[in-house]
């Protein structure tokens with residue numbers, strides 16, 4: 074009983090964190106779009122003009138509409154610059170979910186998208202989906218050559234549906250309250266971003282990029298795209314073996330295995346950051362598949378962020394904490410986190426910087442021979458949540474940095490649920506380059 | 512009142528178990544199908560009005576005069592097309608084992624999608640026919656007696672499908688009204704389909720799915736749940 078309880082608690086904490094993480098995501102839109110339009114004063118007054126009640130009621134309205142409009146809510150939740158934290162939390166709770174397709178609709182849609190019926194294309198095709206995707210659903214199949222594959226199929230006309238959602242958003246009465254303080258161009262940019270997600274060929278490109286880039290990590294398994302069996306609405310890829318996290322935990326893996334898997338996840342994070350220089354930015358636990366031999370499958374490359382050098386450097390600084398004793402590096406970090414105009418000596422800024430240092434002292438202690446970090450410890454997660462909350466309330470400059478935080482939170486969430494204990498400092502040192510004042 | 516010369520000659524046209532037709536009838540039916548096949552291809556290429564009876568008869572390998580023995584007008588040809596469609600639809604549906612166990616919304620989706628698929632290769636022709644059927648004097652008009660035969664066959668078939676769902680307690684008894692509603696809905700969907708500019712006409716698929724899901728839920732709950 075105690076076990077179940079603990080697990081639930083872990084999951085609940087993870088969920089809270091994931092919400093925050095989702096709120097942190099994608100603020101590159103704000104970075105790109107918001108700055109030219111809103112002065113700091115205006116932004117402040119607008120933020121104050123909102124209250125939680127309003128935020129909740131708009132979320133409820135969007136929730137009632139269901140369908141693709143929720144994607145819009147999600148996208149708007151990424152506008153951390155435009156919306157106050159109360160909005161971000163409300164809107165990011167929306168989960169986009171296309172309606173399920175029964176076998177007849179799935180076949181019709183496949184034919185419409187691919188020109189043939191699935192049974193004409195594959196040796197065998199399971200008409201019942203095994204998983205839902207945000208824009209469609211996922212089926213098992215076997216290629217004519219006998220390979221076991223996974224086929225992701227988009228719900229019909231989802232692109233058009235999203236487009237009309239945006240039209241609605243721009244015109245309907247309830248949206249006025251949102252659009253009243255959201256510039257048209259922001260909505261436009263959110264629309265562009267979402268529409269990009271509807272193109273599975275872009276995802277295919279991301280998969281291929283990561284498949285190559287992650288090759289040095291022998292514990293990672295990524296899918297292979299079957300180009301001739303894919304297009305913008307149908308994505309065929311090799312089946313990545315593994316269990317979902319809860320299934321994996323149900324096998325009662327030993328502490329040793331959980332530690333090994335945890336260390337691998339951490340290596341994956343650092344390797345992406347400092348070598349691939351791009352992040353698989355959807356930390357949803359369903360995207361990781363676990364095996365008893367310690368290998369890890371990674372799927373869902375719909376959301377990949379290619380990072381700018383400044384963000385990577387700033388992150389390296391967080392870990393190295395060189396900035397604690399170097400004024401120039403300190404200023405660099407402040408400017409990356411708070412924006413170019415931020416006053417380095419500002420009391421609030423100092424407080425946040427101290428919180429950042431405090432968190433990394435726990436995550437990555439610089440003392441000689443630190444003990445294993447117990448990520449299963451709720452206190453560790455609470456300090457991470459606290460830091461994320463503090464950061465979310467501040468104006469970010471670098472969108473890349475936001476993706477980074479989000480992925481880091483996602484990784485910690487997985488490590489926490491795994492109750493992994495790891496030599497975090499040792500692992501970090503394997504990857505983090507020495508950063509000096511430039 | 513217009514007559515229905517062909518059905519008068521055929522012994523029992525409305526029963527489901529068709530009697531064994533004689534050799535002559537069989538040949539006649541085959542010729543009609545050949546003419547239809549040829550005509551559809553020509554309509555697709557040259558349009559309904561751009562196709563001449565001469566072209567049709569030449570390609571079907573019959574004399575132009577003989578053609579009129581089979582079909583007096585292009586509308587008769589269209590009527591034959593829809594009769595064929597209805598027959599093949601019913602035959603196909605009964606052969607789909609998995610579909611028999613599917614929920615009503617999926618059954619109706621599959622049926623209407625199958626109809627659209629049948630229409631697909633001759634979309635232009637259907638568009639023209641649809642337009643014509645709005646004229647009250649047209650044999651294709653829903654009110655014309657000529658068109659009643661295949662329409663009633665279709666409605667009876669839909670009623671059967673609905674009755675199965677009624678028996679399974681999936682929906683409350685609807686009587687004939689349900690079949691009429693589906694029939695009207697089908698016409699609406701075809702109209703949407705004809706004008707659907709979306710990629711692969713996917714909007715029609717989405718609307719068809721959404722409406723049927725909503726409609727069956729509506730009927731099940733015997734009203735809207737607000």
Ligand SMILES: Nc1ncnc2c1ncn2[C@@H]1O[C@H](COP(=O)(O)OP(=O)(O)OP(=O)(O)O)[C@@H](O)[C@H]1O
Pocket residue numbers: 204205206207208209211223225296310311312313314355357359360372373374375
């Ligand atoms: N190659 C694969 N091998 C095995 N399982 C897979 C594979 N691809 C996807 N899946 C499973 O299908 C689920 C949904 O797929 P995916 O995450 O790609 O869809 P999505 O539309 O991006 O959904 P979301 O954004 O909600 O996670 C995954 O969580 C995973 O469990």
